Amino acid sequence: VSGRTRRLAVVTSGGDSPGMNAAIRAVVRRALFAEVEVLGVRRGFAGLVEGDAEPLAAGSVGDIIQRGGTFLRTARLEAWRTDPAVRERAIGHLRRLDVDGLVVIGGDGSMRGAHALSEQGWPTVGVPASIDNDVPGTDRAIGFDSAVNSVVQALDRIRDTASAHDRTFVIEVMGRRCGQIALAAGLAGGAESILVPEQRPDPDDVVERIRRGRARGKRHSLVVLAEGAGRAFDVARMLEERTGLETRVTVLGHVQRGGNPTAADRVLASRLGAAAAARLIEGRAGVMVGTRGDRVVETPLAEVAASPLPGVDPDALALAVILAI
Numbered sequence: 298v299s300g301r302t303r304r305l306a307v308v309t310s311g312g313d314s315p316g317m318n319a320a321i322r323a324v325v326r327r328a329l330f331a332e333v334e335v336l337g338v339r340r341g342f343a344g345l346v347e348g349d350a351e352p353l354a355a356g357s358v359g360d361i362i363q364r365g366g367t368f369l370r371t372a373r374l375e376a377w378r379t380d381p382a383v384r385e386r387a388i389g390h391l392r393r394l395d396v397d398g399l400v401v402i403g404g405d406g407s408m409r410g411a412h413a414l415s416e417q418g419w420p421t422v423g424v425p426a427s428i429d430n431d432v433p434g435t436d437r438a439i440g441f442d443s444a445v446n447s448v449v450q451a452l453d454r455i456r457d458t459a460s461a462h463d464r465t466f467v468i469e470v471m472g473r474r475c476g477q478i479a480l481a482a483g484l485a486g487g488a489e490s491i492l493v494p495e496q497r498p499d500p501d502d503v504v505e506r507i508r509r510g511r512a513r514g515k516r517h518s519l520v521v522l523a524e525g526a527g528r529a530f531d532v533a534r535m536l537e538e539r540t541g542l543e544t545r546v547t548v549l550g551h552v553q554r555g556g557n558p559t560a561a562d563r564v565l566a567s568r569l570g571a572a573a574a575a576r577l578i579e580g581r582a583g584v585m586v587g588t589r590g591d592r593v594v595e596t597p598l599a600e601v602a603a604s605p606l607p608g609v610d611p612d613a614l615a616l617a618v619i620l621a622i
């Protein structure tokens with residue numbers, strides 16, 4: 298950013314996550330605190346390519362800290378990644394709108410998109426937001442805690458009906474490439490088995506754990522399966538055949554993505570949104586803000602884009618196995 302920063306833009310991109318609204322609010326109000334204006338870009342990178350933006354005042358982001366989704370809306374745009382001309386069009390709009398820097402709020406794909414824009418010379422700062430929690434460079438992405446809490450609430454309910462009928466349930470949760478939702482929710486919900494994409498599932502072990510639980514008088518068995526770890530109906534059929542126990546499937550799907558953000562996500566979003574605005578105002582760009590422990594840290598977008606996805610913590614997975622005997 299050359300000279301004094303006068304105007305920023307903010308965009309939410311990729312899959313929405315609870316807390317994105319709180320992050321937009323923090324970007325806007327932190328910028329206004331420094332007497333910097335903010336434009337909100339609608340519909341993710343797709344809207345940016347069309348120059349679809351609106352000015353945001355302090356009041357425009359009132360009454361949204363508690364709401365899921367993103368009031369700016371979002372999109373997935375494949376051409377953003379593959380076509381530099383598409384990004385060049387977006388830069389043209391940002392120049393025309395007299396913007397000095399852009400905050401991109403989104404998951405790992407959006408952080409790679411932010412990096413591409415930054416490589417093309419545009420001052421960009423990333424804010425990690427994804428229910429999958431699969432963004433390198435931060436302990437937590439905005440929305441993960443809310444999604445995990447939604448899953449745990451569902452597991453508690455399923456356990457009631459599972460116990461009433463002496464049934465096994467296979468509960469499919471989100472996470473195509475990352476088992477963090479499955480692991481955290483499975484641990485918090487006391488699941489017998491947690492199946493994640495990072496580890497090849499062992500069917501014998503899943504069956505054995507259910508048999509052992511029943512032998513000690515357990516009335517229900519919960520198997521939490523990340524969507525990337527297998528097909529819930531196939532797993533259920535296999536379990537029913539091998540254990541002889543009635544087995545049902547619940548696919549939680551997008552129920553996990555919506556809903557009010559938890560307090561933890563609102564706090565995280567507030568801290569990271571404000572930190573992103575502050576970085577751009579100070580003239581620092583090409584980074585993603587995140588947390589390590591309780592500290593806000595920054596990581597070059599180049600490093601975020603080049604890092605492998607953070608997977609599940611093997612110790613936590615091993616603990617879940619020990620506790621669910």
Ligand code: F6P
Pocket residue numbers: 312404427428429471472473524554
């Ligand atoms: O990345 C977030 C996420 O919810 C994943 O867990 C899931 O695999 C994917 O998005 C679903 O994408 P869509 O909403 O585009 O179907």
